[in-house]
Amino acid sequence: xxxxxxxxxxxxxxGVLYERLPDQAVRCFACGHNCLIRPGRRxxxxxxxxxxxxxxxxxxxxxxxxxxPVEKKPFFHLLPGSGALTFGMLGCDFHCGYCQNWVTSQAxxxxxxxxxxxxxxxxxxxxxxxxAVRSGAEIVVSSYNxxxxxxxxxxxxxxxxxxxxxxxxxxxxxxxxxRGLDYLHPYLDAIKIDLKAMRDPTYRxxxxxxxxxxxxxxxxxxxxxWVEVVTLVVPGLNDSPEELMDAGRFLAGVSADxxxxxxxxxxDYRMSDRPSTSAASLLRAAEIGQEAxxxxxxxxxxxxxxxxxxxxxxxxxxxxxxxxxGFFVLSNSLTSEGSCPGCGTRLPGVWTLPRARRxxxxxxAAESPR
Numbered sequence: 157x158x159x160x161x162x163x164x165x166x167x168x169x170x171g172v173l174y175e176r177l178p179d180q181a182v183r184c185f186a187c188g189h190n191c192l193i194r195p196g197r198r199x200x201x202x203x204x205x206x207x208x209x210x211x212x213x214x215x216x217x218x219x220x221x222x223x224x225p226v227e228k229k230p231f232f233h234l235l236p237g238s239g240a241l242t243f244g245m246l247g248c249d250f251h252c253g254y255c256q257n258w259v260t261s262q263a264x265x266x267x268x269x270x271x272x273x274x275x276x277x278x279x280x281x282x283x284x285x286x287x288a289v290r291s292g293a294e295i296v297v298s299s300y301n302x303x304x305x306x307x308x309x310x311x312x313x314x315x316x317x318x319x320x321x322x323x324x325x326x327x328x329x330x331x332x333x334x335r336g337l338d339y340l341h342p343y344l345d346a347i348k349i350d351l352k353a354m355r356d357p358t359y360r361x362x363x364x365x366x367x368x369x370x371x372x373x374x375x376x377x378x379x380x381x382w383v384e385v386v387t388l389v390v391p392g393l394n395d396s397p398e399e400l401m402d403a404g405r406f407l408a409g410v411s412a413d414x415x416x417x418x419x420x421x422x423x424d425y426r427m428s429d430r431p432s433t434s435a436a437s438l439l440r441a442a443e444i445g446q447e448a449x450x451x452x453x454x455x456x457x458x459x460x461x462x463x464x465x466x467x468x469x470x471x472x473x474x475x476x477x478x479x480x481x482g483f484f485v486l487s488n489s490l491t492s493e494g495s496c497p498g499c500g501t502r503l504p505g506v507w508t509l510p511r512a513r514r515x516x517x518x519x520x521a522a523e524s525p526r
Contacts, residue, residue: 160273161264164203164214164246167278171204171213172308173336180209187249187304188331188368200363201305202264203247215309219260219275220244220300221284223291227483229327230417231384232454232468233505234346235295236478237485240325241288244300245309246272250329250363252352253426254390261301281309285316294509295345299327307340314343323509330369337375346382346506349373353394354402370406377410382506386417386456389441391430400441404448413452413504416445420457435461452504470496470503477503 158166173185180195184204191199193206204213226240248261255261263269288296296317298310303326314324323345330349349372353359356366377383387403389395400418407414418441420433438455442465445453455465459482468478475498479486491497494507 160270163273163276164264165205165212167215167217167276168205168212169215169308171211172311173213173333173339174211176209180206182206182209182211184211185333185335186213186307187302187336188333188364188372189249190333198264199249199305201247201249201302203245204305213308214245214247214306215312216280217245217276217278218243218284219246219272219277221277221279221287223288223293224297225483225485226295226297227480227485229297229299229325229348230386230419230454230456230483231325231346231348231382232417232478232480233384233415233452233503233507234325234382235323235506235509236468236488236490238295239291239293240295240297241284241291241293242297242299242327243284243313244298244303245306246275246301247305248302248329249305249331250302252362254388254421254423255425257300258425281313281316284313285320285322288317288322289320293322295323295325297325297327302331303328304332304336307336311340311343318343321509323506328372329364330372331364332368332372332375334375337372337379341379341381344381346384347376348384348386349376351385351387351403351407354399354406355394358394373407373414374410377414384415384417386419387441388419388421389433389438390421390427391433391437393430395433395437395441397440397444400444401448404445404450404453407445408449412449414450415452415454415505416450417454417456418442418445419455422457433457438462439465468503470499470501472496472501473499475499 174182184191189200198205221243223239224242226238246263263272325346327348359366422432442453442455451471455462466480478488495502
């Protein structure tokens with residue numbers, strides 16, 4: 157039986173986001189670590205590696221593939237109520253102790269993930285897009301692991317998805333590089349970015365830097381991608397009023413229209429030393445976001461306990477426009493142009509497929525995975 161590393165290494169292709177250096181070394185630009193990788197060695201993510209001076213990157217498989225509500229990503233201002241055909245691979249460039257997808261994200265890094273080989277399913281990009289069309293999804297999303305480190309595979313899929321009239325999105329930690337974002341930009345419509353904290357020492361414990369994430373939020377918004385931001389509110393880690401206010405003010409400084417999702421922590425993986433986030437704490441975090449000047453603040457992971465912060469309201473007349481419970485849209489009274497039917501205020505977001513992509517889609521002939 158091949159090892160997990162051997163199996164993953166067989167499902168690779170030459171990367172795009174790298175440069176060759178002397179002595180067969182390479183520099184990878186997929187994420188903010190910008191790893192210098194010597195021959196026979198791996199990057200921090202463990203799934204991008206140097207084979208004889210060529211950077212090999214994940215290709216041709218999924219470790220997860222399902223049609224989710226787009227609200228689960230979460231995106232609240234991107235085609236509400238639509239299906240998001242979501243695929244993921246293995247690996248991550250961070251090592252967050254509370255990761256909910258740690259079995260797949262920490263593959264090749266944590267010995268506890270050795271049994272993850274059963275998650276690996278070889279598949280072609282055409283098959284993934286065909287699955288999206290068959291399921292009635294309107295968006296194809298790269299998620300479950302960190303999509304930046306599998307950008308080349310995502311671009312192959314997204315190119316086909318866009319040709320079929322679908323939108324595309326990343327669910328990312330935001331540890332991107334300018335070169336990586338420029339590579340993705342022609343094929344990417346939206347990105348959800350985790351803003352995990354507003355203190356650099358916290359970020360470094362998780363495996364990244366605050367500066368890289370803030371820069372990604374700025375750059376993605378400036379590029380015209382639809383951006384939503386999530387902060388998992390972890391007791392004792394990032395939940396002080398001062399830090400939450402810093403996060404809200406930063407986002408409002410980029411754009412007051414960026415939706416900010418503050419979500420509840422629960423014990424997972426290596427972080428079982430603290431209580432779950434209470435509804436009161438989550439509501440206070442949402443209030444702080446509004447006080448910081450953000451017009452659209454949402455509270456998640458506690459459906460029914462934070463009702464007013466699951467709803468999209470008109471920022472002008474306060475009319476309730478999109479009512480939700482958890483991941484499900486209960487009602488949507490926005491006009492087709494994304495305007496409030498009461499006062500006519502246009503809400504920021506992507507409310508319909510772009511006109512150029514409204515052509516009828518046709519199913520790509522599906523093949524069975526090998």
